[in-house]
């Protein structure tokens with residue numbers, strides 16, 4: 001039976017939610033089983049899953065192409081259905097200059113790249129609720145890395161096809177001449193037990209706006225790896241392409257899977273890497289790779305490792321490692337360090353700017369969290385500030401990109417000494433020098449505040465959000481800074497976030513901070529000198545379509 005007859009029998013395309021194509025089956029999930037014949041319901045319908053199962057016709061050479069065509073039509077239906085959910089909801093926690101979703105749940109940044117005169121940044125979105133469900137890719141572009149706008153229909157990739165019907169998961173982009181290539185993980189769940197099927201997929205565009213899905217480029221899992229294998233990062237190495245994937249070994253140990261290719265289409269497995277780290281968590285997500293000052297680095301998000309600090313209780317971590325790639329494409333890893341010591345920094349991606357800087361963006365949020373105060377208004381999570389990475393005298397340095405200075409507005413002069421000062425805004429940039437034993441409260445009102453404290457005895461910096469409206473996640477982060485005499489902080493604040501760049505970029509802490517709308521004061525105890533303070537303008541709205 002041809003695919004078109006199957007769709008007809010299932011009540012037509014409007015009645016089709018998704019089509020799956022595992023093993024020898026074609027499975028059609030329908031909206032309304034009333035449109036199916038009684039005979040079909042009796043013979044092949046699963047009422048709990050709302051799915052009709054057919055046997056694939058092994059001789060149907062056109063099936064693959066037809067599935068792609070039908071996927072395009074389902075994508076159109078999904079786009080139309082999502083339109084009402086792309087209207088941004090009002091919320092006092094909505095950031096002024098960070099990227100947040102119009103509605104629903106945002107997570108990882110994806111496909112961060114410079115291509116044909118613009119920076120492109122995509123992100124994971126479930127538009128319909130603050131839940132981790134079938135992910136879409138939203139597309140933004142910018143000329144200056146500060147003001148971002150939706151491209152075309154904003155939802156570039158929807159979970160419309162047999163290979164990504166339960167989520168167009170994370171991945172990176174490659175710019176090849178006039179072609180922009182998006183590599184991503186297709187996530188599919190099969191049968192009642194929701195068996196996970198993962199493939200690594202490709203979508204391409206000639207105009208940088210409209211993408212055509214090409215389907216899986218890697219259909220099989222690497223040997224000894226569970227279906228937790230995802231988030232392709234493609235790099236050029238020794239005249240060939242390498243794809244790095246976050247993976248989980250069958251004994252539930254996180255590893256890096258590496259594939260190679262000459263043409264970006266045919267990929268062969270090279271190795272599972274990372275054994276030199278031993279047991280380093282049960283899964284590694286979202287690998288990135290870059291070189292700073294002749295040193296190669298790999299970034300991963302390991303799940304289930306132990307933090308050096310007892311206040312860090314959640315299993316999700318971010319980590320940068322020194323990497324050595326050999327001529328076969330295998331990688332040796334050493335010296336794991338947190339990239340960000342705050343609460344909310346996950347799945348980072350980086351690009352190289354036109355002038356050669358390494359700039360990184362991450363999800364300012366963590367997996368498993370589904371209840372922040374913004375959920376009351378129907379949206380959740382945001383992306384971090386863009387930061388520039390460098391490697392100076394053997395040390396990783398991270399600073400906010402200089403382009404952000406374009407948001408600086410009024411300079412605020414804050415009188416010296418202790419006490420409270422109302423900035424009348426939560427969107428500000430503040431540079432301070434703090435002595436050991438001092439503390440600084442920000443986002444302060446009568447009902448709460450977030451505290452930055454320097455403990456003299458332990459020589460630790462504490463970031464404490466226990467007196468805020470936080471509903472889940474850790475409330476304290478700590479960081480040993482025993483070498484510094486005093487501590488310099490460069491603080492970037494927005495309506496529901498704080499990012500602390502510590503001692504000229506030697507460490508960073510990113511945090512979601514939810515406080516009441518009037519929590520606009522700061523206060524100091526002990527010696528805290530204000531070096532500079534600006535209120536920040538809003539960036540251009542990321543909910544405007546640049547083609548309109």
Ligand code: FRU
Nearest residue numbers: 108124135169170230285347
């Ligand atoms: C990380 C992650 C990725 C996955 C994506 C799905 O936050 O779990 O591994 O591709 O989110 O949205």
